[in-house]
Amino acid sequence: MDKNRRYWLLTILILVVWFINGFYCKILNQVPRHQEIVSRVLSDEYAREITFTIGVLEVFMVVWILSNYKSKFNAISQIIIIITMNIIEFILAKEILLFGSLNLIFATLFCGIINYQEFILKEKCYA
Known part of the structure; x- marks a missing residue:
């Protein structure tokens, strides 16, 4: 593959x-575990509102990525x-967490994909 x-x-x-984590999981609240995590980490009182806001910010991240701005x-x-x-x-x-302690490994792998996509592949594709 080129x-x-x-x-x-x-x-x-x-x-x-x-998009899935922001819109489906948090805005639509289809994965209640996300709200439970927010409740545990930040506040039980406003867990739904905070979870919704995080979901909106994740959807904004999609827009930002698509814009290719900075x-x-x-x-x-x-x-x-x-x-x-x-x-x-x-x-x-x-x-x-979905994968417990392994979540950190999956997060690190995802960060590696982001790094590879932006700083290695993009440089070679658009040099």
Whole structure:
């Protein structure tokens, strides 16, 4: 598979992950575990509202990725957000996470995909 096609397939994968987690899981509240995690980490009183807001921000991340505006800063932001969120969740809500302790490994792999897509493939495709 050529680099350009690989770049776009990984971009679509990244978009889908953010969109499903934001829209389906959090805005539509189809995966209650997300709200449980927010309740555990932040506040039980406003867990639904905070979860909804996080979902909206994740959908905005999709728009930002699609816009290609400051894409390097976007990729770095994604990586920081994912790692920070997963460390906090690991410490405060490990037993609620889909893959428990393994969530950190999957988060790291996803960050690796973001890094590879933006800083390696994109550089080769658009150099």
